[in-house]
Amino acid sequence: xxxxxxxxxxxxxxxxxxxxxxxxxxxxxxxxxxxxxxxxxxxxxxxxxxxxxxxxxxxxxxxxxxxxxxxxxxxxxxxxxxxxxxxxxxxxxxxxxxxxxxxxxxxxxxxxxxxxxxxxxxxxxxxxxxxxxxxxxxxxxxxxxxxxxxxxxxxxxxxxxxxxxxxxxxxxxxxxxxxxxxxxxxxxxxxxxxxxxxxxxxxxxxxxxxxxxxxxxxxxxxxxxxxxxxxxxxxxxxxx
Numbered sequence: 001x002x003x004x005x006x007x008x009x010x011x012x013x014x015x016x017x018x019x020x021x022x023x024x025x026x027x028x029x030x031x032x033x034x035x036x037x038x039x040x041x042x043x044x045x046x047x048x049x050x051x052x053x054x055x056x057x058x059x060x061x062x063x064x065x066x067x068x069x070x071x072x073x074x075x076x077x078x079x080x081x082x083x084x085x086x087x088x089x090x091x092x093x094x095x096x097x098x099x100x101x102x103x104x105x106x107x108x109x110x111x112x113x114x115x116x117x118x119x120x121x122x123x124x125x126x127x128x129x130x131x132x133x134x135x136x137x138x139x140x141x142x143x144x145x146x147x148x149x150x151x152x153x154x155x156x157x158x159x160x161x162x163x164x165x166x167x168x169x170x171x172x173x174x175x176x177x178x179x180x181x182x183x184x185x186x187x188x189x190x191x192x193x194x195x196x197x198x199x200x201x202x203x204x205x206x207x208x209x210x211x212x213x214x215x216x217x218x219x220x221x222x223x224x225x226x227x228x229x230x231x232x233x234x235x236x237x238x239x240x
Contacts, residue, residue, distance in 0.1 A: 015229035015230075016226050016227060016228055016229055017065070017226070017227055017229050017231075018065060018066070018225065018226050018227075019065065019224075019225045019226075020064055020065045020067070021063050021067075021107060021222065021223060021224065022038075022040045022063050022104065022105075022107060023065075023225070024206070024224055024225035025038075025223045027196070027225055028192065028193070028196055028208075028223055028225065031193070031196045031199070032191070032192040033189050033192040033193065033223075034185065034217075034218075034219050034220065035219065035220050036109050036110055036112055036219055036220075036221055037110065038050075038107050038108060038109035039054070039107070039108045039109075040063060040105045041090060041106050041108055042105040043090070043094075044087035046090075047060065047083075047086045047087050047090035047106060047108055048083040048086060050086070050108035051080070051082075054108065054109070055110065056080065056081050056082060056083075057078075057079045057080055057110075057111045058086060058108050058109060058110055058111060059076065059077065059080065059107075059108070059110075059111055060077040060090055060106050060108055061077075061106065062076075062096065062101070062103060063104050063106060064097065064104055065102035066101050067102070067103070074096070075093060075096060077089040078111065079111060090106045090108075093106050109221065112212045112219060114178065114214040114215075115175060115176045115178060115213075116138070116171055116172075116175055116181070116212075117137035117212055118134065118135065118186065118210065118211040118218055119137035119147075119207075119208065119209045119211065120132070120133065120189050120190060120208045120209075120211055120220075121133050121193065121206050121209070122152075122196065122197045122203065122205055123205050124204050128151055129151065129152070130152045130197040131149050131150060131151055131152065132150050132152055132190055132197065133148065133149045133150075134147070134148050134163065134166070135147035136166065136168050136171065137210045138210060146167050146168050148162045148165040148166060150162060150194075152193075152194040152197045153194050153195070153197075153198050154191060154194040156187050156191055158190075159186070159190035159191050159194075160183065160187060162190060163186055163187070180216060181213055181216060181218065182216045182217050182218075185216075185219075186211070186218045189208065189211065189218060189220065193206060200227075200233075202227045202228040202230070203225065203226075204228055205225070205226040206224070206226070207223065208220045208222070208223055209222055
C-alpha cells in the first residue's frame with residue numbers, strides 16, 4: 001500500500017496549527033462528512049436570527065483558532081430554548097474570549113439527541129503515515145477502549161470492515177428504542193476522512209468527537225483539524 005506524506009514541501013513537521021471548529025467543519029464537509037446545520041455569528045442579534053432559522057433548542061459554542069477544549073473552559077451552552085437565552089449566552093461567550101483564543105464568533109447549532117456516540121478521525125503515524133480511526137465514544141469510550149485503525153487510503157469495503165471490527169456490536173443495532181445504525185452514514189465519514197488525508201497536504205490530524213447516532217444516522221457535531229505550520233489552504237476551503 002502506498003504511503004502518503006501529509007506535509008507540504010518545505011514545511012516544518014515539528015510545528016502545527018489548528019483550524020477553528022467552523023473552518024475544520026468547512027474543510028471536512030468538502031469530502032462528504034455530514035455535519036449538523038449551524039451558523040457562525042458575531043453578536044447577539046445574529047444569534048437570535050440563527051436560533052429562529054434553526055429552531056430551538058440550540059447549542060452555542062465559542063469558536064476560535066486556538067480553542068481546542070471548549071467544555072473544560074465552560075465555553076459551551078447547551079439546550080438553549082429561547083432567543084433571549086441564545087442572545088445572552090452569545091454575549092457571555094464572546095465576553096469570555098481570551099486574546100490568544102483567536103475567536104471568530106459563536107457557533108449556533110441544533111441540539112442532536114441520541115443514546116450512542118462514536119468517534120472518528122485522522123492520525124499521522126511517524127512510521128506508516130496517515131491513518132483513519134473509528135471507535136466507541138461518549139461515556140463508554142475510556143471504559144471499553146474499542147477502536148479500530150486503518151492506513152489510508154481506504155475503500156468503502158475497508159470502512160465496512162472497520163465497523164465490523166468494533167467489539168461493541170450490540171450498540172450498533174437497535175438500542176433503547178432507537179433504530180439500528182445506518183452503516184452507510186459511518187462509511188461516508190470514514191471514506192471522507194481518508195480522502196481528506198490523501199488530498200490535503202499538511203493535514204496532520206482530524207478529530208470528530210462525537211459522532212452522535214441520531215435516528216440511526218451518524219452526524220458529526222464537533223470537529224478539530226490540525227495542519228502542519230505553513231500549510232496553505234485555498235480560500236474556498238475555509239470560512240475565515
